[in-house]
Amino acid sequence: MTHKKALYAGTFDPFTSGHYDIVVRALNIFDEITIVLAKSPLKSPLFSLDDRTQMISELFEGNPKIKVEHCGGLIVDFAKRRGIGTIVRGLRPTGDFEIEFQMATMNKNLYKDIETLFLMTGSKYYFVSSSLVKEVFQHGGDVSPFVPPLIFKRLTDKEHS
Numbered sequence: 001m002t003h004k005k006a007l008y009a010g011t012f013d014p015f016t017s018g019h020y021d022i023v024v025r026a027l028n029i030f031d032e033i034t035i036v037l038a039k040s041p042l043k044s045p046l047f048s049l050d051d052r053t054q055m056i057s058e059l060f061e062g063n064p065k066i067k068v069e070h071c072g073g074l075i076v077d078f079a080k081r082r083g084i085g086t087i088v089r090g091l092r093p094t095g096d097f098e099i100e101f102q103m104a105t106m107n108k109n110l111y112k113d114i115e116t117l118f119l120m121t122g123s124k125y126y127f128v129s130s131s132l133v134k135e136v137f138q139h140g141g142d143v144s145p146f147v148p149p150l151i152f153k154r155l156t157d158k159e160h161s
Contacts, residue, residue, distance in 0.1 A: 004029070006086040006117065009036040009075045013045040014151050015056050016133055018125030022090040025119055027065055030086070035060075036078060037070040046134050047158070059150050076111035085113060092121045092129075 008023060012035075026033050037052050047055070053070050060066040071078040075087065087107060089100050104116035121128075128146045137143045137155055144152045 003031050004086075005032045005034065005082070005084045006030040006088045007034045007036050007075065007079055007082075007084050008088045009038050009071070009078075011040050011043055011045065011130065012037055012052055012056060013043070013047055013130050014133060014147055014155060015052070015059065016125065016128050016130055016147050016151075017145075018090065018092075018121050018128045019130075020059070020148050021122045021125055022088065022119050023060070023066065025122075026088045026117075029117070030065075030088075032065050032067065033088070034067040034069060034082065034084060036075060037068070038075060039070070039072045047154070051154075055151060055154055059148055074110065076107045076114055079114055080111055085115060087114060087116045089116055089118050090121045091118045092126045094127065094129075 006026060006029075008026060010019065012019060023033055023035065035056055037049060037056070039049060045052070049070050053068055057068040060068065079085070079087065087104070089104070091097060091100060100118065107114050107116060125146070133143050133146050143155065147155065
């Protein structure tokens with residue numbers, strides 16, 4: 001029996017309930033999920049890479065099927081080095097398909113052995129994105145329904161520091 005491993009990559013700033021939903025559902029398909037925090041030169045994060053890594057690690061603490069790491073290069077190179085053959089991506093009905101299809105095709109061209117598995121975002125979270133959560137939070141809105149409680153606590157702690 002082979003050990004099925006996948007990675008789920010993003011900037012996760014912050015990690016939302018939609019992200020959490022994708023990870024939990026992917027665990028029904030894969031034996032191990034590596035959540036990879038990617039550095040994006042185009043985004044200015046609310047939380048540092050170390051803070052995001054620590055928060056997500058804490059969120060999934062005690063689950064041996066989940067690893068949390070970060071990567072500064074191409075995700076396909078990370079996957080190749082770790083022997084991971086599948087990238088999990090969430091799809092929302094908000095125009096994600098074209099961008100995700102383009103990214104999956106590029107990844108396949110860069111690493112022929114990689115597959116991308118798209119999971120439809122749960123209906124409760126299809127409109128939620130990290131950038132929207134961040135914007136609502138920075139304008140004083142209640143984002144507690146859109147992020148796991150641990151992440152909400154870290155957001156409010158950051159606001160008061």
